[in-house]
Amino acid sequence: MAATLPLQALPLTVGIPRDTxxxxxxxxxxxxxxxxEHWRAVAEASELPYQAxxxxxxxxxxxxxxxxELDVLVSCLNITPQRLxxxxxxxxxxxxxxxxxxxxGSVRNLVAILLPVLASTAVVSLVLLVLLSGITALAVWAVERGFHHSDVNAKDGKVSRPFFKAWVMLFSSSGLYKMGYSKRAMSFVAVNALAxxxxxxxxxSSVTALVASRAVDDSLRGRGVVLSASQDEPVAVLRGSAADEWLMDERNRGVAAVEPRRFDSMAEITAALQREDPDRALIDQRAARELLQSEDWTDLRILSDYPLRFYQAFAVSPGLERTVxxxxxxxxxxxGPIEHYER
Known part of the structure; x- marks a missing residue:
């Protein structure tokens, strides 16, 4: 066995998973x-030959x-108590x-649909207010043959000044009694006030709903989705990964009733997510970022970043020579750290 032979008597046998x-x-x-890539740099720096x-x-x-059978296993291997x-x-x-x-989720999708609708409703309603008050000011001006109240008329006698002042007053619903004296003029003003x-x-209401919807959208984007006991839908995990072990610990403690659906490669997890069976996966954050960068995914999101952290290292055989x-x-x-070799 290579681990019991003198230093560098045989190249190290390095295992590399087919797809992590x-x-x-x-x-x-x-x-x-x-x-x-990180392992290759380590092997070169340590001058240790190896076979992958x-x-x-x-x-x-x-x-x-x-x-x-292996001396070293190379991947982003989380150090967990079970593995130690x-x-x-x-x-x-x-x-x-x-x-x-x-x-x-459906709530997030609903928010995505509502945001443009609410925004357009707010704009349309504001435009309607401006147009409605302008049309009413024009109607009153035509019926009354001008504006006769001293608070509306401009001192310079220009027609445009009292008209725009009346328009602003109708828009803000202030001083409506100054718009005219005839029943027809007052009818226009009353209808304008009601409308x-x-x-x-x-x-x-649309602006309030828009602000609330954005708040919901932000809270959904930044929230921590907890795998509670009520969530019994399966979650895809890499077989034997830290996510797999952590989920089993959570199940054993009764914190979560989530069933891990185990796969042997990220390609299998990607295929499962594409067919939505299951529609969630618990993976390393580095792998999640890589997955979301793919152009094939437009509706995939990181639902939660869990606060727990794992140190990662290369796993070695218990029989590996100490000097090696x-x-x-x-x-x-x-x-440098492994992040230096990220693509």
Whole structure:
């Protein structure tokens, strides 16, 4: 077994999952990803030769570490208590949390529909107020053959001055008794006052609803969606991932009744989200950001960023020679963090 041989007697056997993108994945027979690039830099700095081997999943890779088939497992591996009982890790290379991703709910969709409607209603009602008061001022001016109240008439006698002053008074519903003296003129003013109140009420209600809708939209965007016991819909997770382990702990403690739907790759999770079976996934925040950057997703959102954080490292076989592990750890401290290799 390579782990029991002298230093560098054989290249290290490094397992890389088939698809835990963006951290580690295989394309056309070549390993890639942020964690893979980071490992290559570590291997070069520590002058340790290695052979990369594809493993089907994180769970499979951890199993092969315990049996000695692998020396190192490379991905964005969260250090969890369960994993520490089974294998060893290098010093941390990064830090990340969990994110719940999924399509926007019906409330969010309703808000998206309402916002432009409410905005247009507010604008239309304001325009109606202006037009209504202007038409009424014109009608009263024609019936009364001008405006005869001293508070309306301009001192310079220009027709435009009293007309626009009457327009403003009708728009603001102030001093309506000064508009005229005939019954016809007062009828125009009364109808204008009634219609203006209705339109103004529409304006106020639409603006209030618009502000409230935006507040709801912002609260939905920034809220923490809790996986409570009432939420029994399944959630997609990577098999053996920190999200999988955390969900099982939450279920065992009775905090959440969410059923984890386990997949072996991010490609499988993406396909499941596309067919909405299930329609949510609990994954690393780095993977969530990568997923949302895809042009194929227009309605997918991060529903919640969970505050818990995990240190991430490369997992190593318990039988790996101590001097080899020391060289790997020293190299990790000498180079940049894994975020430096993000695409």
């Amino acid at each position: 993108s963006p951290c580690a994945f295989w394309r056309e027979g070549l390993a890639s990803g942020t964690a893979v 081997r594809a493993v089907s999943s994180i769970t499979d890779g951890l199993t092969q570490l315990r049996t000695g 009982r089974l294998t060893n890790f290098t010093v941390p290379v990064s830090e990340d949390g969990l994110a719940l991703v999924g399509r926007e 203006a109140r209705v339109v103004f009420a529409l304006f106020i 592990l020391e060289r790997i750890n020293i190299a990790i401290t000498q180079i």
